[in-house]
Amino acid sequence: xxxxxxxxxxxxxxxxxxxxxxxxxxxxxxxxxxxxxxxxxxxxxxxxxxxxxxxxxxxxxxxxxxxxxxxxxxxxxxxxxxxxxxxxxxxxxxxxxxxxxxxxxxxxxxxxxxxxxxxxxxxxxxxxxxxxxxxxxxxxxxxxxxxxxxxxxxxxxxxxxxxxxxxxxxxxxxxxxxxxxxxxxxxxxxxxxxxxxxxxxxxxxxxxxxxxxxxxxxxxxxxxxxxxxxxxxxxxxxxxxxxxxxxxxxxxxxxxxxxxxxxxxxxxxxxxxxxxxxxxxxxxxxxxxxxxxxxxxxxxxxxxxxxxxxxxxxxxx
Numbered sequence: 001x002x003x004x005x006x007x008x009x010x011x012x013x014x015x016x017x018x019x020x021x022x023x024x025x026x027x028x029x030x031x032x033x034x035x036x037x038x039x040x041x042x043x044x045x046x047x048x049x050x051x052x053x054x055x056x057x058x059x060x061x062x063x064x065x066x067x068x069x070x071x072x073x074x075x076x077x078x079x080x081x082x083x084x085x086x087x088x089x090x091x092x093x094x095x096x097x098x099x100x101x102x103x104x105x106x107x108x109x110x111x112x113x114x115x116x117x118x119x120x121x122x123x124x125x126x127x128x129x130x131x132x133x134x135x136x137x138x139x140x141x142x143x144x145x146x147x148x149x150x151x152x153x154x155x156x157x158x159x160x161x162x163x164x165x166x167x168x169x170x171x172x173x174x175x176x177x178x179x180x181x182x183x184x185x186x187x188x189x190x191x192x193x194x195x196x197x198x199x200x201x202x203x204x205x206x207x208x209x210x211x212x213x214x215x216x217x218x219x220x221x222x223x224x225x226x227x228x229x230x231x232x233x234x235x236x237x238x239x240x241x242x243x244x245x246x247x248x249x250x251x252x253x254x255x256x257x258x259x260x261x262x263x264x265x266x267x268x269x270x271x272x273x274x275x276x277x278x279x280x281x282x283x284x285x286x287x288x289x290x291x292x293x294x295x296x297x298x299x300x301x302x303x304x305x306x307x308x309x310x311x312x313x314x315x316x317x
Contacts, residue, residue: 001116007019010065011041022094022259025258032086035061090124098153122172126153127189151192
């Protein structure tokens with residue numbers, strides 16, 4: 001049995017992604033690790049070259065970053081580029097803000113070995129721990145407003161499984177989603193640790209602004225320029241109550257995968273600092289501009305979704 005790790009990365013340093021820790025957490029499980037390195041404005045490529053020199057399993061593939069569509073489809077395009085270059089029986093997809101705990105290696109390998117000959121199983125599903133506001137607070141399992149609770153992160157590499165949309169999931173060549181509900185994926189009953197929002201308030205704000213640019217239509221981005229001091233935190237999250245978070249003792253660094261423990265030990269802020277960070281007064285003009293922005297954005301997105309559904313319906317007639 002051969003396992004290939006794969007991912008893609010762009011502006012990993014600027015965006016504060018723990019991409020080196022992410023890759024290191026998966027390396028013991030794989031025979032090779034393919035990284036699509038997209039053109040960046042920082043030293044991400046140089047850091048990966050250093051990591052590659054220390055770990056011969058790592059293979060780097062350079063790529064451009066030309067966005068021709070919105071809704072994050074470039075993310076699945078780069079993921080599929082990585083899939084095209086893996087050679088294992090299985091592909092382990094670890095996004096560059098995710099990590100796997102070493103205590104789960106043995107169980108993962110056992111499940112994969114047991115199903116190596118079952119061609120009907122196209123994927124394997126991880127449960128998720130979503131850190132928020134730091135390394136010592138994460139979303140409760142019941143919190144699904146903003147957090148997915150499980151995703152396929154291992155695929156059968158038989159040429160029939162592709163990433164789609166914003167690279168959160170996979171489909172087969174007929175467009176059927178790979179998931180437990182469709183009976184073409186199995187649960188691993190182990191956790192994927194997601195660190196995408198384990199950031200201090202300022203870095204979280206910077207990431208939100210970048211992701212908004214990636215996902216939205218041009219007219220929506222123009223509206224943001226009109227809205228003075230546009231703030232994606234207002235648009236997406238309400239941080240007024242942290243009752244939906246589980247807290248971890250700061251001394252319990254072993255809760256994290258080994259490569260992430262040093263990062264966790266350096267946290268010098270508290271999740272409650274977000275409440276202070278958000279106490280920025282917004283004037284009446286700002287409020288009404290945000291209201292207009294929300295109405296227009298929702299209308300555009302609803303129209304776009306309706307158009308896609310009609311087009312799909314007509315295509316199947």
